[in-house]
Amino acid sequence: MLKRRHSDSEVVAITVDGVAVEARAGESVAAAVLVSSSEATRTTPVSESPRAPYCMMGVCFECLMEIDGVANRQACMVQVAPGMRIQRQLGARDLRGAE
Amino acid sequence: MTVPFDIAIIGAGPAGMAAAHEANSLGLSAVVIDEQNAPGGQIYRNVQRVIAERPEDIRILGTEYACGNGLADGMQSSGIKHLAGHMVWQIERDGTVWCSDGNKAKRIQARTVVLATGAMERPMPVPGWTLPGVMTAGAVQILMKSAAMIPDGPVVLAGSGPLLLLVADQLIQSGARLAAIAETTSFSHYLAALPKLPKALSAMEYLKKGLQMRRRIKASGVPIISGISGLRINGGAKATGITFKAGGRTHTIAAETVLLHQGVVPNTQASRQLRLDHGWHDTQHYWYPKTDVFGATSEEKVFIAGDGAGIFGAMAAEVSGRLSVLQIASHLGVIDVAERDRKAKPLFSEKHHHDAIRPLLDALFPPPAEILNPRDDATIICRCEEVTAGDIRKAASLGAPGPNQLKAFLRAGMGPCQGRMCGLAVTEILAAALGKSPVDIGAYRIRPPLKPLSLAELADMDTDPGTVTSSSL
C-alpha cells in the first residue's frame, strides 16, 4: 500500500514470510513490510480478523510481528537490519516446541 | 556509593530535549530515555537524518520541522546521557525508572523524573476502522519523515484537526493521489471559533496559513467536503473506501488508503501508572495530569512537560521542559528562588504567547459526538479484545460502575495496547449510558509494564538498587 519517494538510500536485505525483500536503511520493519505488500500484517488471536499498522508510533499494537524468531514485537518501533527474518502472525502464537 | 541522576527525562521530543538542555546548562546530571532510536519525538522524528540525507524534503515537511535539528544536535553534543531505543516500562514515585533495550531490563535511579512522553492521536472508532489500509494521518506523516514513503494508490482523509489538512498538503506535494478530504468540522465551528479570535494574537496568522493551505489543496483538484457525519469505512479483508453523509446526501469515496485524524490527546499511560491526579478537558474531551505552572504534579518528585500534560504544541512543549527543570534545580538547591524566577519570567511570557492560540483551535476542532460515543452498536471500541460499543452499553446496564469493572466484565483494555486505544471511548460511552460526567466515571487503572516486556527480561534483571546510575553509564 506504500511506495518510496526516494530509492537511493542503502539497501537492506530482509525476508518477510521467507520471501526476500529489499528494505532501506533507517526504515522501520512495519514500513518495509507495507511497501512490499498491502496484505494484513497479522490476524488477531481473538477472531483472526485481519489487521495492519495503524499508528506507526508505538501505541496501537496492531503492527505486532515475529522478528528474528521473537513474536509480538512492535514492527513500527524496530528498524530493519541486514538479514532480518520477519514473519506475519496468524492468530495466537504457539509455545509448543519452544525452549 | 552509587550516585543517582538529578533528573531522569522520559521522552526525547521537544519537551524532553529542551529539559535536557536546561539541565545541562544548570550543571544538573540528567539522562534522557526514549524508545525511538533517534531524538526528535513525534514532531521532529528523524530530523537529523532527513537534513543530512534528503534536505530537499524540508520543502515538504516544513521549516518548523527543520527547527528540531538544532535541539537534537545540541542534546547530543552536550554531556547529557541519551538512552535511545529504550522503552520505559515502570516508573516509581521515588525516582526509580525501569527500562528495556529489547534484550535486557535496566534500573535507573534518579532524584526526580520529568515525564515528557507527549501525545498520541485520538483513536477514532468508526465502523471498519480496524481494516488493513486504515491508518492515522499522523502515521503517514511519520512514514514521510522516517522513510520518505507515501501511499501508493488513491488516498482519502477523514476527521478534523490541524494535522488533517497539513498531512493532506504534504501528501499532495509528495505526489500522492488524494481522492478527497472529508472533514467533520463544519461552518458552524468556524462561527463558534470567531469570538475566541481577539484573545489569540497569533490567531490571525494561523487562520491565514490555514486558508492558504485549503486554497492550495483545492487548487490541486482535491475536493474538501465539510460537515460530514455517519462516517464508515468500507471493505472486507482491507479498506476499499469510505461512506458518509454530507449536505443531506450519502457519499461514497473509493480509496486504498484511509487516513483518520481527530486531533491529539495526552498519552497518560505513565501518569496514570504513577496514580497522579488527573483532570478532564471539557471541550477537547481528554484526560490530563494536573500540573502547576512548573509542571509539578501531585507526586513530589514527578514533573510533566510538553503535550503529556495537555495539548499546547511543540513550541510550548520546549518552554515547559525548561520550566520544570528550573523548578527541579531550585528544589535541589542548585539555584535559588530569585534566580528561578528571573530565568522563568521570559519563559512564562513565551508560553503565554504559544498557549493563546489554543481556545481558537479547541473551538474550531471539537471532537464530534459520534466519535466520542459511537452510535452504531457494532463499532469496535477495544481493537485488541474486539469489544464493541454495544457490549459496553450492555455492561453499563448491568451496573458496571466504571471502566475498571467494565474491563473485568468484558476484557476491554486487557490486550497488548493496554487500553490506549479504547480508554477515552470507554469513559465517554459509560458516561453517556449512565448519565454521568467523565470525571465521575474515571479511567482505567494502569499498571506496569507500560508496554509488554518479555518474561525472560523481567526474570533476569538485576533488582539491586542503583544498577544504572550517573556513575555507571
Added chain:
Amino acid sequence: MPISTAHKNYDVAVIGGGMIGPALAIGLAERGMKVCILDEGDDVLRVARGNFGLVWFQGKGFGMPRYVEWSRRSAKLYPSFAAELKENTGVDIGHANPGGLELLLGDEELAHRRHFIGQIYQQGGGNEYEVEFLDRKQTESMLPGIRLGDEVVGASYSPIDGHVNPLFLLRAMHTRFQQLGGTYLPHHRVSGVVKNGQAYDLQTAAGTVSAPKVVIAAGHGLRELGPPLGLNIPIRPQRGHILVTERTQQILPMPMSAFRQTREGSIMLGVSAEEAGYNDMVDTATIAKIAQRAGRIIPALRNLNIVRTWAALRVLTPDKCPVYQESQSHPGIYAVASHSGVTLAAVNAKVASGWIADDPAPEEFEAFSSERFNAQKTA
C-alpha cells in the same frame, strides 16, 4: 437524608458486590427473598477483580478440618453452579476441573510440601484426602508437550482442583442476580448501619436503604463496618501480585497453583504474599521474582511477553480460614469474610445463603465462627 431511589422493602441488604456478596445474594434471591447489593464505585479495592481464578482444594484448611470439607463441597458443586449460570445468563465462566498441580522445585520444597499436606491429612482423622504426590516422570506425563525445568522434582496433585475465569464469574453472578429480581446499587458505599425498629438502616451518600437483615460481605470494608455492630473480626490485607502474559495457543492442560492458562489463551502467573498494609502498588522486585520462578519451572514461558501485572489485597483472617458470623448484639446482621471467594462461590450461593435465609445453620458453621479468635486470645 433522602431515601435511595424507590428501593424499599428489601428482605436482605448485602453490602459488597465482590465475589462473596453476589454469590450469597443469588442464593437468597433463589429462595424468594427481595435482595439488594450495595457496592462502592469503580476505582476501589475489589479483590474480586484481582484474583487468580483457581477453584482450589489442595492445601486448604490447615488447622480446620471443616474448611477442608467446605472447600471440597464447593468444588463439587461447581459444575452444576457453572452450568446453571451459563444456562440462565449465557455467560460461560470457563469452569474446568482437570485436576491441579503444585510444581515443586528441589528436594527441600518437596519435603516441605509433603510435611504440610501430611498434616492436613492427619487432622482429618484418616478420612479420605484427595491429594497425592507425583515424581518428575509422573508430572511430565500429565503435561504433554511441556519441558519442565531441570529443578522440578515433582508435584502435589489433586483431582478436585480446577479453575474459572473469575471476571466472567463476577459478570455472570451480577447478571443472574438481576435476573432473579435483585437490585444492584453501585456508588452506594455504606458508611454506617443503625437499628431502626424492626429493620436496619444502611447509610450511604446516595441515600438510606433499609432491610431487616444485613450481610456484610464487604471485604476489607468489614474492618470499619463490623466493630460498631459487635463484629470484631480480625482481618488484615495481604498483598499478592499476578502477572499475565500475551495470549498463546493452549499449552497448559491444567492449573498449577502458580500458573494457569485462561480459555482466552493468556497465562496467569502468581502469586506472591507480602505484608504491605493497604498499599496495592506493584512492587518491581516481587514481579521479577515471580517471573524467575516461572522460568525455572517451565522455561518456555520465558519467551512470552508480560502484558499486565497487578497487586491485589487478600482478605485474611489470622488462621486463613473463613469466618461466617452472626452478630450477637445485632441479630440479623451477618458477616462473611474469607480468602478464596472464587473457590467458595458455589457453596456460598447454594449452602451458606440458607444460613442467612433461616435454614438451620450448616454444621460447619460452629467452626467458622469468629469466636475462635477470642478464645485464642484468652487461652
